[in-house]
Amino acid sequence: MMQHFLEVFRGAEAICIPSSSCVAMIRDHYPKMAAASGDASLKRAVKNLLPRLFEFTELLVDKLEVTDVGAFFPHTVALHPSCHSLRSLKLGDRPARLLGSVRGLTLVDLPEAEECCGFGGTFAVKNADVSAAMLSDKVRCLLNSGAEICAAVDNSCLMHIGGALSRQRAGMRVMHLAEILASRDSRGVV
Amino acid sequence: MSTYVGDAANAPKFQVAAKALVRDTQVRHNVRHATDVIRKKRAKVVGEMPDWEQLRESGHEIKQHTLRHLDFYLEQFERTCTAAGGMVHWARDADEANSIVVGLVKAQQAKEVIKVKTMTSDEIRLNVALEANGITPYETDLADLIVQLGEDKPSHIVVPALHRNRMEIRRIFLDKMNLTELGDKPEDLAAAARAYLREKFLRVPVAISGANFAIADTGSVCVVESEGNGRMCISLPKVLISLIGIEKVIPSFQDLEVYLQTLPRSATGERMNPYNSIWTGVTPEDGPQEFHVVLLDNGRTKVLGDREARETLDCIRCGACLNACPVYRQTGGHAYGSVYGGPIGAILTPQLQSMEHSQTLPYASSLCGACYEVCPVKINIPEILVHLRHKVVERGDAPLEERMAMKVAAYALQSPEHLDRARKLGRIGQVPFVSKGTISHLPFGLDAWTGIRDLPAIPKESFREWWVKREREVG
Numbered sequence: 001m002m003q004h005f006l007e008v009f010r011g012a013e014a015i016c017i018p019s020s021s022c023v024a025m026i027r028d029h030y031p032k033m034a035a036a037s038g039d040a041s042l043k044r045a046v047k048n049l050l051p052r053l054f055e056f057t058e059l060l061v062d063k064l065e066v067t068d069v070g071a072f073f074p075h076t077v078a079l080h081p082s083c084h085s086l087r088s089l090k091l092g093d094r095p096a097r098l099l100g101s102v103r104g105l106t107l108v109d110l111p112e113a114e115e116c117c118g119f120g121g122t123f124a125v126k127n128a129d130v131s132a133a134m135l136s137d138k139v140r141c142l143l144n145s146g147a148e149i150c151a152a153v154d155n156s157c158l159m160h161i162g163g164a165l166s167r168q169r170a171g172m173r174v175m176h177l178a179e180i181l182a183s184r185d186s187r188g189v190v
Numbered sequence: 191m192s193t194y195v196g197d198a199a200n201a202p203k204f205q206v207a208a209k210a211l212v213r214d215t216q217v218r219h220n221v222r223h224a225t226d227v228i229r230k231k232r233a234k235v236v237g238e239m240p241d242w243e244q245l246r247e248s249g250h251e252i253k254q255h256t257l258r259h260l261d262f263y264l265e266q267f268e269r270t271c272t273a274a275g276g277m278v279h280w281a282r283d284a285d286e287a288n289s290i291v292v293g294l295v296k297a298q299q300a301k302e303v304i305k306v307k308t309m310t311s312d313e314i315r316l317n318v319a320l321e322a323n324g325i326t327p328y329e330t331d332l333a334d335l336i337v338q339l340g341e342d343k344p345s346h347i348v349v350p351a352l353h354r355n356r357m358e359i360r361r362i363f364l365d366k367m368n369l370t371e372l373g374d375k376p377e378d379l380a381a382a383a384r385a386y387l388r389e390k391f392l393r394v395p396v397a398i399s400g401a402n403f404a405i406a407d408t409g410s411v412c413v414v415e416s417e418g419n420g421r422m423c424i425s426l427p428k429v430l431i432s433l434i435g436i437e438k439v440i441p442s443f444q445d446l447e448v449y450l451q452t453l454p455r456s457a458t459g460e461r462m463n464p465y466n467s468i469w470t471g472v473t474p475e476d477g478p479q480e481f482h483v484v485l486l487d488n489g490r491t492k493v494l495g496d497r498e499a500r501e502t503l504d505c506i507r508c509g510a511c512l513n514a515c516p517v518y519r520q521t522g523g524h525a526y527g528s529v530y531g532g533p534i535g536a537i538l539t540p541q542l543q544s545m546e547h548s549q550t551l552p553y554a555s556s557l558c559g560a561c562y563e564v565c566p567v568k569i570n571i572p573e574i575l576v577h578l579r580h581k582v583v584e585r586g587d588a589p590l591e592e593r594m595a596m597k598v599a600a601y602a603l604q605s606p607e608h609l610d611r612a613r614k615l616g617r618i619g620q621v622p623f624v625s626k627g628t629i630s631h632l633p634f635g636l637d638a639w640t641g642i643r644d645l646p647a648i649p650k651e652s653f654r655e656w657w658v659k660r661e662r663e664v665g
Contacts, residue, residue: 001603001604004604004605083556083557083558083559083560084559086559087558087559087560087562087563088559114560115516116516116556116558116560118516118556119556120555120556120557120558121556121557122553122592123553123555123556123557124638124639125635125636125638125639126205126553126592126638127204127205127208127517127553127554128205128638128639128641128642129205129208129209129212130205130208130212130517130520130521130554131556131642132212132642132643133212133218133520133521134516134517134520134556135642135643137516137520159645159646160643162644162646163639163642163643163644163645163646164642164643164644166628166643166644167630167642167643167644
């Protein structure tokens with residue numbers, strides 16, 4: 001799969017991935033996997049790929065130097081800083097800066113924001129009980145934040161959090177940051 | 191070959207133990223409260239250190255250097271400790287260590303021993319061995335005493351009774367110390383423990399300690415603690431036996447400079463431990479007149495042999511990873527079925543047991559990375575968890591459902607055509623389960639997801655399909 005990825009994106013000027021956990025997989029693990037293979041051309045290909053690889057907010061803020069994309073989104077939003085965006089990619093305030101420039105948007109503080117939501121890939125089903133307990137903490141904090149929408153840069157967390165909000169009829173929904181930045185009028189997503 | 195690591199060999203799977211614990215509202219409340227308090231204290235005293243990252247790096251480097259030359263430093267420690275009047279014993283495994291300690295106690299004709307916090311003794315089930323030989327062990331660390339009197343198990347490597355609150359501790363003391371009345375204020379409980387323990391400190395002739403560090407260049411042993419009960423144990427009895435895992439050795443006295451800064455701040459959120467005891471061999475007419483060190487391997491050299499996981503042995507048992515862990519926070523330490531719980535336990539226990547047991551522990555993590563972030567010796571726990579999961583799969587021990595799911599995923603993710611085909615099949619397959627774009631019930635193993643959360647249905651149009659259409663429309 002790594003070889004396939006390297007092949008497909010060989011000629012790309014910039015590779016944008018709207019998921020920090022996918023970026024972390026490539027950035028943290030591809031060099032190790034290539035080194036373990038002992039294949040010099042594979043190592044070269046990975047080395048050549050990494051500078052062209054951007055997480056969605058990295059592409060906007062660092063590469064394109066844009067924080068205001070002209071979006072309009074008149075809603076109250078809480079940002080869930082996903083574990084990989086926070087601790088692997090160290091995105092810092094990039095997502096918040098992008099949200100801060102969206103007209104009409106109110107960004108509220110999320111209590112215990114840096115706690116994992118409990119998704120964790122197969123963890124969500126292998127340890128469903130613990131995952132549910134972690135999720136219940138996250139949902140409680142989200143509801144306490146007073147937000148109408150939970151945003152993040154990882155759809156995996158959002159599928160998990162959104163699944164609980166939907167099941168509990170919590171009156172709150174999830175959106176990827178890109179969806180909010182793509183909003184252009186007062187009726188929500190265009 | 192005896193690796194007990196407490197009772198981990200007979201412990202239930204992590205997810206089975208966790209299922210019950212996440213429903214125990216009292217444990218959840220106690221663990222949340224305690225970890226919140228320690229986390230805040232730690233963050234404060236770590237935040238005031240401008241060179242914290244360098245200290246972490248140094249702590250890691252010293253341990254990595256020591257492990258690379260472990261044979262040298264252990265033998266140096268044996269020489270220096272012996273020269274200072276200590277006696278060094280080598281134990282390959284739990285049974286050897288237990289029989290050495292039991293033999294030493296029996297040689298004194300002692301029927302009782304006092305113990306200062308030694309998790310290693312729980313690892314090898316020393317208390318069981320002592321009791322089987324008619325010797326009564328008394329735990330003197332306050333939390334260990336609570337665990338022992340409550341006929342309970344430790345749930346945290348620094349704060350073993352963290353899962354208990356004051357009311358519960360009061361009840362245990364009332365029942366087991368034969369008291370008629372007792373308040374529930376910390377001072378009341380401490381006074382009861384003091385009266386109970388002091389009598390033993392003055393009477394019992396043999397003490398057993400663990401160690402935070404064994405110092406190779408001086409032959410000294412170091413124990414840090416908060417209560418002073420450890421100080422009593424290492425100074426009052428006639429005979430002192432220190433049980434030390436071989437990874438606890440550090441090259442020089444000066445290396446303490448790093449660890450005595452990082453350990454207390456990480457463990458209890460204190461700038462310095464209230465009691466830092468460092469002793470060297472035997473001093474005539476002062477303290478124990480007979481001093482033994484039992485150096486324990488019990489699976490550690492096997493961990494050392496695994497290049498990808500050997501930094502597990504860097505651990506200085508501060509417990510910061512437990513306090514930071516969102517999984518530990520929900521279950522407490524008992525779910526890990528081992529004396530070593532939390533993230534460090536999830537990598538240490540299965541390795542000490544050569545991956546024979548506790549194979550569910552590497553999966554007891556969402557890999558959120560909070561443990562790595564706080565570790566004062568920079569053990570990359572998430573990476574080692576993934577490495578150990580890889581080993582479980584290599585052994586062919588992954589559950590059937592998982593292997594099947596991975597096969598399906600591998601097929602679907604092989605090419606865009608495969609993914610497209612899988613998506614089309616999914617759209618047909620999901621029809622009976624979809625209501626208003628949402629799936630609330632799925633059959634078979636898939637209900638592990640839908641049991642607690644909804645799942646969005648696979649949309650009619652994928653991103654790729656939308657993109658192709660859009661390109662065509664825009665031209």
